[in-house]
Amino acid sequence: MAKDRKAAELLSKIAIKAIQDKVGQDITLIDFEGIKGSLFDYYVICTANSPSHADSLAENIRKKVKEEIGLKPTKEEGLQNCQWVLLDYFDVIVHIFLPETREFYNIESMWKDVKQTHFDNID
Numbered sequence: 001m002a003k004d005r006k007a008a009e010l011l012s013k014i015a016i017k018a019i020q021d022k023v024g025q026d027i028t029l030i031d032f033e034g035i036k037g038s039l040f041d042y043y044v045i046c047t048a049n050s051p052s053h054a055d056s057l058a059e060n061i062r063k064k065v066k067e068e069i070g071l072k073p074t075k076e077e078g079l080q081n082c083q084w085v086l087l088d089y090f091d092v093i094v095h096i097f098l099p100e101t102r103e104f105y106n107i108e109s110m111w112k113d114v115k116q117t118h119f120d121n122i123d
Contacts, residue, residue: 051082
């Protein structure tokens, strides 16, 4: 867990706003506060409508986080096919899924006992 939970919370908010700016859908924030042994503070999960949309969402998140708090992801996965893109900011992990991939992995159900916040879609 982050030594500076407020920094992780701010990063999550920036990522969510960046997703909303590019009309990412079905945004969920999973908050791991108080979960013993958790390596993360937050998961930010969203759905893209195509591989190019997933790439655009990832690019906007990277850009906004870098501009606002000067961080780059420590690791990026999935940009080759954009079915599931993962941006690892150490304490915050951003997952961008295509609908069928999100449904298949169903991360939210794995953490159903953890606090989750669902955001309304912005059209």
